[in-house]
Amino acid sequence: MAAGANVRLRLETVRLTALFDRTAAVREVSILFPAHTVTAIIGPSGCGKSTFLRCLNRMHELSEGGWVTGKVLLDEVDIYASDVNPIQLRRRIGMVFQRPTPFPTMSIYDNVAAGLRVNGRRPRGEMDESVERALRQAALWDEVKDRIQASALELSGGQQQRLCIARAIAPQPEILLLDEPTASLDPAGTQRIEELCHELKRLYTIVIVTHNLQQAARVSDYTAFFYMGRLIEVGRTSALFTKPQVEQTEQYITGRFG
Amino acid sequence: MRKLLNALMTAVVALMAFTAVLALVLILVDLIAKGASSIDWAFFTKSPVPAGEAGGGVANAIVGTGIVVGMAGLIGLPIGIGAGLFLAEYGSGRLGFLVRFVADVLNGTPSIVIGIFAWTWMVKPVGRFSALAGSAALAILMIPMIARTTEEMVRLVPHSLREAALALGYPRWRTSLRVVARTALGGIVTGCLVGIARVAGETAPLLFTALGNLNFSTDVRHPMQTLSLQIYVYGTGPFEEWHRIAWAAALVLMALVLILAMVARWVTKQRYGRGR
Numbered sequence: 259m260a261a262g263a264n265v266r267l268r269l270e271t272v273r274l275t276a277l278f279d280r281t282a283a284v285r286e287v288s289i290l291f292p293a294h295t296v297t298a299i300i301g302p303s304g305c306g307k308s309t310f311l312r313c314l315n316r317m318h319e320l321s322e323g324g325w326v327t328g329k330v331l332l333d334e335v336d337i338y339a340s341d342v343n344p345i346q347l348r349r350r351i352g353m354v355f356q357r358p359t360p361f362p363t364m365s366i367y368d369n370v371a372a373g374l375r376v377n378g379r380r381p382r383g384e385m386d387e388s389v390e391r392a393l394r395q396a397a398l399w400d401e402v403k404d405r406i407q408a409s410a411l412e413l414s415g416g417q418q419q420r421l422c423i424a425r426a427i428a429p430q431p432e433i434l435l436l437d438e439p440t441a442s443l444d445p446a447g448t449q450r451i452e453e454l455c456h457e458l459k460r461l462y463t464i465v466i467v468t469h470n471l472q473q474a475a476r477v478s479d480y481t482a483f484f485y486m487g488r489l490i491e492v493g494r495t496s497a498l499f500t501k502p503q504v505e506q507t508e509q510y511i512t513g514r515f516g
Numbered sequence: 517m518r519k520l521l522n523a524l525m526t527a528v529v530a531l532m533a534f535t536a537v538l539a540l541v542l543i544l545v546d547l548i549a550k551g552a553s554s555i556d557w558a559f560f561t562k563s564p565v566p567a568g569e570a571g572g573g574v575a576n577a578i579v580g581t582g583i584v585v586g587m588a589g590l591i592g593l594p595i596g597i598g599a600g601l602f603l604a605e606y607g608s609g610r611l612g613f614l615v616r617f618v619a620d621v622l623n624g625t626p627s628i629v630i631g632i633f634a635w636t637w638m639v640k641p642v643g644r645f646s647a648l649a650g651s652a653a654l655a656i657l658m659i660p661m662i663a664r665t666t667e668e669m670v671r672l673v674p675h676s677l678r679e680a681a682l683a684l685g686y687p688r689w690r691t692s693l694r695v696v697a698r699t700a701l702g703g704i705v706t707g708c709l710v711g712i713a714r715v716a717g718e719t720a721p722l723l724f725t726a727l728g729n730l731n732f733s734t735d736v737r738h739p740m741q742t743l744s745l746q747i748y749v750y751g752t753g754p755f756e757e758w759h760r761i762a763w764a765a766a767l768v769l770m771a772l773v774l775i776l777a778m779v780a781r782w783v784t785k786q787r788y789g790r791g792r
Contacts, residue, residue, distance in 0.1 A: 317683055349685030359680035363698045373684040425684065 268293040268463045269314065269433055274328035276309050276318050283309040286328065287489040289482055291433075296455050296464040298478035298495065300471060302510070306487040307467045311435050314465065315351040316344040332432070349377060352426030352462070353435040357442050358418035360410035360425075367406045369421055373429040388428055395461070396424035397454055416447025423454065427462065434458060436466040440473065452477050471511055475499050483507045544770070551767035554760045563732040567755055574765050576732040577746040581769075583734060584647050584726055584742050585716045588654035592715075593708055596659040600666025600704075605692050607667070616667075619660035630656050631721030639725060647733075647740035650726030654715040661714065665707030669700040702784055709780035713773045719744040743769040 269291040276284035284306040291297050299307045312318040313326050316337060329336045337347055352373075360369050370389045374380065380388075389406075393399040398420040402413070410421060419439060426434060436455075440448040455464060455477040468474050474481050475495060482492040483506075491498060491507045502508040509515055558573050565572035599619070603612055634653035639645055673696045681691040697704070722728075728745040729738070743765050750762035 315683060317679065320679075320682060345685055345687050347685075348683055353680075353683035355676060355680060355683075357676060359674075359676045361677065361681070361695055361699070363695075363701070372681075376684065376686055376690065422680070429685070 268333065269465075270331040271310075271313070272329040272331065274310070274313055274326060274330060276306070276313050276324070276326050278321070279323040283487055284313065284484075285487045287484075289489060289492055291463055291465055292480075293463050294459050294461075295479040296459050296466060296477055297480040297482060298474035299465065299467045299482050299484060300469075300474050300510075301484035301490075302515070303469075305484040307484045308437055310484065311353075311437050311465060311467050314433070314435055315348050315353055317348070317353065319344070349373070349429055350431050351433040351435060352429070352431040354419070354422050354426050354437065354439050356438045358415055358422050360413070360418050360421050362409070362411055364410060365407045366402050366410050366413070366421060369410045370424045370428050373425055377429060392424040392428035393421075395427055395458065396420045397450060397457070398424055414447075416443050416450060419443060419447065419451065420454070423451070423458075427458070431462065434462040434464045436464065438467050438469060441469065448473070471499075483510060485510070547763065547767040547770055550760075551763035551765075554764035555767065559761075559764060564730050564761075567753075567758070570757065572761075574741075574743065574746055574761065574768070576729065577741040577743045577765060578768065579732070579734065580647065580726070580729070580740040581716060581742040581744070581772075583736065584650045584722070584740060585654065585712060587648065587651035587736065588658060588715060589708075589712055591651060592655035592658035592711070593662060595655070596662025596711070597666050597704060597708070599659065599663035601670060601692060601697060603663060603667040604670035605688075605696070616664075619663050622656070622660040623664065626720075627653075627657055627718055628720035628723075631724045634721060635724035644737070645725060645727035645739045647726045647736040647738070649724075650722045650740065650742070651736070653721035653725050654718060657718065657721065658711045658715050661711045662707055665711070666700075666704050669703030669707060670696055672703065673699045706780045706784045709776050709783065713776035713780070716776070717744055717769055717773055719748050723748070743772075 271287055271289050273286045273288055274284060275282055275286055287310060289297070299310065301307050309318060312321070314330060318324045318326060326338065330338060332347075332350070335342070337344075361372060364372065367389055370392050371385055374385060374388055390399060390403075393402065398417060401417060402408075402421075405412070410418065413421060419442075423434075423439070440451050443451065452473060455466065458464060459479075466474075466477065478495045480492065481495040481498045483490045483498070483502075483504075485506055491502060491504045493503070498507065499511055502511060558571060560573060560578065561575050562571070562573035563576045564574065599615065603616055603619075606612060607616060630653050634649050634656070638649035638652055677699060678691055678696055681695040682688070686695070722742055722745055726742060726745065727739040728749055729741040733740055747762045747765050747769065750758040750765070753759070753762075
């Protein structure tokens, strides 16, 4: 994906500040997320990267005392404008969490269909197609096609996480937010998810929070470094890792702190 | 010395556990010894006969228990479960604290007090004892129990599941019902069954409300017999025949409660045994 003038801008934050009651966890962050790219957010624990991610689909405001100032523009519309329905908005932005969160009472099929069903009823055949497409995109179809009605809990941790990705992309969102999606997976599971990021960016704009610098370098086009709630530096991943402009970034990526 | 102390303590707690189990065993043995011989087909199918005559059964009491407890469930379960969901999902504020406190107090209220309360509001104004008033009294007993169990069960559902549903664009009510409550369903059903079993044997609140009835009746606006009332009346009555029937009725009631408890265990296993 070349970053040129014709890249359609999908998501942008403008001086976004996220607060818990009176304490700011993220301060005045402005970033562009070009369409069909993967942007990695890195930084030490507690730097606000997860909180920032949760602002992008208005999940932060569901936390106790959570509120924001500034703007998040999705196709130039501020998602925090008073006429935007956060529930509708979240259907346009998929999210995957640190630990796999399949719905334990639902089958594999129903898990993937869950996000489609909240958007209203649709014919059985169409539903089957959407579920299969999502599972294929999440590279899980071949492993589960013969037991699609089995409990989601029968899957391994890595499979459960891919199931969660399938569930998130089934409604065909525009943006996919991944919050340390490989934190609880083994190396093989991690590799599958990373490969998926490369596949999925053709279809979605991806923002991934990660603790793992190698992972950020492997999967992302752009990298943003957060420290103490502030955006320290953002740039093309290749440039940021080889020629960081800010000293703190260099210290972090060379392992001198965090 | 250390080993000796350890052995001693183990023996002490084992003895206590044994005593706890012994109570149930003794009750069951006693009930079977004194009641089993009176149980035959007629016992389940016939209504009582006038005092002094032989034969007759407790069909009216069995059906009455079913109706009174069933109606109590119809009133109490939705309210109890709803209150429990409210406490778990929205119960962090003042109102939640208040509801929780009231539920705990109500849980500890002697059932006879609730019986008097039901009498004041549902029997006295109408001038007539009724099964409906009995059901209301049992429902009041049931509600706080079920509300608190439901709350506990819903709270056990990981927060991450709730977030996953919300992030998918589920409205909050749908998250609560489709994901959270459904995940907690096994526990909630168990709580309901235990609650029903608890009130099925209640006598005190029914003395002022359902009153009891020596004849077969399914009219909920009039007095109705239940097993517990029958045991009370027959057990304290003057006739040898009545005592015999009271023992048998006690055995039937105990069996009902045991069956409910076992179904509750089974449901719990079904829900939580899967996949893990």
